[in-house]
Amino acid sequence: MNPLLLDTHALLWSVGDEDLLSPAAHEALSAGVVPAYVSVASIWEIAIKRASGKLDAPENLLDEVAAARFIELGIAFEHATRAGALPPHHRDPFDRMLVAQAQSEGFTLVTDDERMQLYDVPVLW
DSSP states (O other): OOOOEOOOHHHHHHHHGGGGGHHHHHHHHOOOOOOOEEEEEHHHHHHHHHHHSOOOOOOTHHHHHHHOOOEOOOHHHHHHHHHSSOOOTOOOOHHHHHHHHHHHHTTEOOOOGGGGGSSEEEEEO
């Protein structure tokens, strides 16, 4: 299996309410056999939504990410270029970045967002 890249909601559920994850996603993340990455874009999205009052996320999110042994994935020029060139299946710039990162890095995207399946990217849910 490819390394995993968590969508923002999958990240929040994995550190907050694992019961919301699908059985396949929960098993893949719990097994720890395949590396699991968290994009800087997801942390940025959470910070913006928390600051605007649209999201209640753990204050110690970065500690939770570290405890779960998720690996930080930065944003590279290639990711940004690819995200801008994606077809308009999804308007959310954070989700488009996650798709571009998964494509560029050969990762499987962990998400329950069905629109992500419209892109040429492996999805696990």
